[in-house]
Amino acid sequence: MKKRPLIWHIYPSYLWLILVAMLAVAVSASRITKAFHYEQTAGQLTSAAHLVAEQLKAGAAEEGIDALCKTLGRSSGYRLTVIGMDGIVAGDSEESPAEMDNHGNREEVVAAIAEGIGQSCRFSDTLRQEMMYVAIPLVVDGRQQAVVRASLSLERIDAALRSIWIQFLIAGVVIAVVAVAASALIVRRINRPMRRLRGRAEAFVLGETYERPPSSGISELDVLADALSGMARELHVRIGTISRQYDEISALLACMTEGVIAVDEDKRVLRMNAAALELFGVEAGACEGKGLMEVVRNAELYDLVEKTLGTEERVEGGILLTDLDRRLQVHGTVLHGKGGNRVGAVIVLSDVTSPG
Amino acid sequence: MPLQFDTDLTKLKEDLLRMGALAERMIHDVTVTAVDGNAELLKQVYEREEEMDRLQTEIDEETIRMIGVYTPVAGDLRLLMMITRINAELERIGDRVVNVGHIVESLMDKPPKTLVDLPRIAQASESMVRGALNAFVNGSESEAMAVIAADDEIDKLSDQMFRVILTHMLDDPHTMGRMLGLMLMAQAFERLADHAVNIAEDVVYMVKGKDIRHLDKQEDGGA
Numbered sequence: 001m002k003k004r005p006l007i008w009h010i011y012p013s014y015l016w017l018i019l020v021a022m023l024a025v026a027v028s029a030s031r032i033t034k035a036f037h038y039e040q041t042a043g044q045l046t047s048a049a050h051l052v053a054e055q056l057k058a059g060a061a062e063e064g065i066d067a068l069c070k071t072l073g074r075s076s077g078y079r080l081t082v083i084g085m086d087g088i089v090a091g092d093s094e095e096s097p098a099e100m101d102n103h104g105n106r107e108e109v110v111a112a113i114a115e116g117i118g119q120s121c122r123f124s125d126t127l128r129q130e131m132m133y134v135a136i137p138l139v140v141d142g143r144q145q146a147v148v149r150a151s152l153s154l155e156r157i158d159a160a161l162r163s164i165w166i167q168f169l170i171a172g173v174v175i176a177v178v179a180v181a182a183s184a185l186i187v188r189r190i191n192r193p194m195r196r197l198r199g200r201a202e203a204f205v206l207g208e209t210y211e212r213p214p215s216s217g218i219s220e221l222d223v224l225a226d227a228l229s230g231m232a233r234e235l236h237v238r239i240g241t242i243s244r245q246y247d248e249i250s251a252l253l254a255c256m257t258e259g260v261i262a263v264d265e266d267k268r269v270l271r272m273n274a275a276a277l278e279l280f281g282v283e284a285g286a287c288e289g290k291g292l293m294e295v296v297r298n299a300e301l302y303d304l305v306e307k308t309l310g311t312e313e314r315v316e317g318g319i320l321l322t323d324l325d326r327r328l329q330v331h332g333t334v335l336h337g338k339g340g341n342r343v344g345a346v347i348v349l350s351d352v353t354s355p356g
Numbered sequence: 357m358p359l360q361f362d363t364d365l366t367k368l369k370e371d372l373l374r375m376g377a378l379a380e381r382m383i384h385d386v387t388v389t390a391v392d393g394n395a396e397l398l399k400q401v402y403e404r405e406e407e408m409d410r411l412q413t414e415i416d417e418e419t420i421r422m423i424g425v426y427t428p429v430a431g432d433l434r435l436l437m438m439i440t441r442i443n444a445e446l447e448r449i450g451d452r453v454v455n456v457g458h459i460v461e462s463l464m465d466k467p468p469k470t471l472v473d474l475p476r477i478a479q480a481s482e483s484m485v486r487g488a489l490n491a492f493v494n495g496s497e498s499e500a501m502a503v504i505a506a507d508d509e510i511d512k513l514s515d516q517m518f519r520v521i522l523t524h525m526l527d528d529p530h531t532m533g534r535m536l537g538l539m540l541m542a543q544a545f546e547r548l549a550d551h552a553v554n555i556a557e558d559v560v561y562m563v564k565g566k567d568i569r570h571l572d573k574q575e576d577g578g579a
Contacts, residue, residue: 291366293373294493302374322384323486
């Protein structure tokens, strides 16, 4: 597994969390703003359409409809259109009615005639932009005489929504930078006591007494420091016990006049006492881990070790060291581990060379 | 190289050193027999030689298997090649010791009155075989070179012994048969020392990757 500094574990998750939260807020705010503006605009357009309808009811002549639309359109800022029941445009605040298509099949016009009010948002072929339309029927003496339509470009609403998104983007960048600084601060706060812990642990490895560092103020790290402290105490006791036992065994082996060789199951030398080292002319510390044949090249001894490793019985035999012209009596016993499993053999060698 | 290669290599070296240990013991026993006339030891020498033959086959087969399976390169390949060569040298040492054994056996009825320097040559050749194997174990070029240098001493001893035997033969022609036996034994021990030198040269190649065989001849030719 690839190792990364702590900040690379904290910062990306922080950043993701913040960015996802910001995106959710931005989407939500955008939808609410859009709905609010649409609702407001629709209300304003309905009011404007009613005002035009009332003006028309008040007696505007048919040849004056287009002029009325243009006058009211200029003063209100809305586009105002009056459409006859046959779909022919009678007046429009922006264009000449003669150049305009038949509007009888427009969504909002159809809805106004059928339901009393029609609303739609769509692209205007005349003005080449997204528009919101609200249309109402002009009812005179209980009969629908025409349809009055007010409309407004949605550009303004879209611009407001774009502005919201840009603000959120800027906020995102600022927050990302702030998150780096915040993560660095958090990491530094965690790292400082961890470095102290590491320093104490390294000092302990080098043989110094382990001292628990002062409280970090972070409960998890304090728990870890306590655990390390306990482990160090326990290790200290165990190392002391093992060292004492090792010294006792070493002293015991050093006092023996017989040579002692301990080997593992693969016939690699685990230990040789001073007498064995002297007997075979081996330097202390140069034999551990080496194969028995590399340390003591004696086929008879090798066979006896092999025999010892293959039986639970005590093995006895004699060997001759041809280079030294010495006869050795060999006793081999299998070594058992803590769980009773066979881990090697111990060979005891006694010099039985006849004097002279 | 996989861990299994190291395990197999350790076992292979162990078998080779076992052969070496058998060779050392055989040289020692045949020398003791030549001096003491202990026929029981000769039986053990022949038995050990049979074991050496078996080990030689096993080591060769295992080396070929390891080269095929692990396709070793550089140092590992050199080591395996040298193991096969040292294996062959040790087997020849075993054969020569058996030859000495047969000569000792033939002289048992009428042993020579004097062995001259035979025990010295035998011990020196045994010591050289031991030294060559120590150099192999320790991967030591200097130990190997010491073995190669010791060969001159054996050659001198052998020449000296040849002259003494010749004098004995001229003084008393009746001892010719026994003295001839002694000469053949001395020659065999001298050849044992040559095998030790071959092993030492193999060790130098194994450690340094430098072939020092026939170096003297090349230098002489170039001079």
